[in-house]
Amino acid sequence: KQEVTQIPAALSVPEGENLVLNCSFTDSAIYNLQWFRQDPGKGLTSLLLIQSSQREQTSGRLNASLDKSSGRSTLYIAASQPGDSATYLCAVRPANTDKLIFGTGTRLQVFP
Amino acid sequence: AAGVIQSPRHLIKEKRETATLKCYPIPRHDTVYWYQQGPGQDPQFLISFYEKMQSDKGSIPDRFSAQQFSDYHSELNMSSLELGDSALYFCASSSADRGRWEQFFGPGTRLTVL
Numbered sequence: 001k002q003e004v005t006q007i008p009a010a011l012s013v014p015e016g017e018n019l020v021l022n023c024s025f026t027d028s029a030i031y032n033l034q035w036f037r038q039d040p041g042k043g044l045t046s047l048l049l050i051q052s053s054q055r056e057q058t059s060g061r062l063n064a065s066l067d068k069s070s071g072r073s074t075l076y077i078a079a080s081q082p083g084d085s086a087t088y089l090c091a092v093r094p095a096n097t098d099k100l101i102f103g104t105g106t107r108l109q110v111f112p
Numbered sequence: 113a114a115g116v117i118q119s120p121r122h123l124i125k126e127k128r129e130t131a132t133l134k135c136y137p138i139p140r141h142d143t144v145y146w147y148q149q150g151p152g153q154d155p156q157f158l159i160s161f162y163e164k165m166q167s168d169k170g171s172i173p174d175r176f177s178a179q180q181f182s183d184y185h186s187e188l189n190m191s192s193l194e195l196g197d198s199a200l201y202f203c204a205s206s207s208a209d210r211g212r213w214e215q216f217f218g219p220g221t222r223l224t225v226l
Binding site for chain 1: 147156160162167202204215216217218220
């Protein structure tokens with residue numbers, strides 16, 4: 001059974017710091033992995049998608065890497081801003097399924 | 113850019129009542145997914161449809177049913193509502209664009225069962 005874990009559960013940093021959020025999954029048979037952002041009580045915004053054959057994806061200040069064999073992904077946020085404050089969720093799509101299995105999230109607070 | 117539309121955004125029901133949630137996918141997206149997010153929990157997959165056919169099923173109670181219509185919109189029907197059904201219900205959509213199947217989520221419907 002696929003399980004997804006995110007570390008740390010919460011993070012509070014001053015503005016301007018570079019951050020690394022970690023995601024690990026137990027079964028390497030995945031189709032893709034997505035990183036999402038969720039503001040309190042709001043929907044999920046897709047940040048990056050990495051196909052199982054890819055190693056990394058970049059979008060603006062965000063960079064996500066994938067090491068499928070070791071069951072790990074990291075989300076790197078450069079030059080963090082207060083507007084980055086939110087919960088970040090990683091989700092894996094197991095092979096041969098439609099569903100995303102979500103991690104428990106990292107709650108990020110960036111203070112000025 | 114157009115996003116996934118869900119209605120209603122908020123719904124309050126009594127126990128044992130029924131509820132219908134609607135989802136309008138991003139134009140030209142052919143797959144719709146439903147997720148349930150309880151308070152303080154991560155989203156849990158319920159069911160998905162591809163080209164109007166059920167394509168995958170998760171932990172969806174027998175009291176719930178869903179379908180996708182010819183215009184690709186989808187409805188989640190919930191009967192005999194229980195207090196534990198109170199949650200945020202998300203719809204997501206995707207297409208096979210470049211084989212990516214990236215899921216884009218709607219804003220959610222917050223269901224409160226009293």
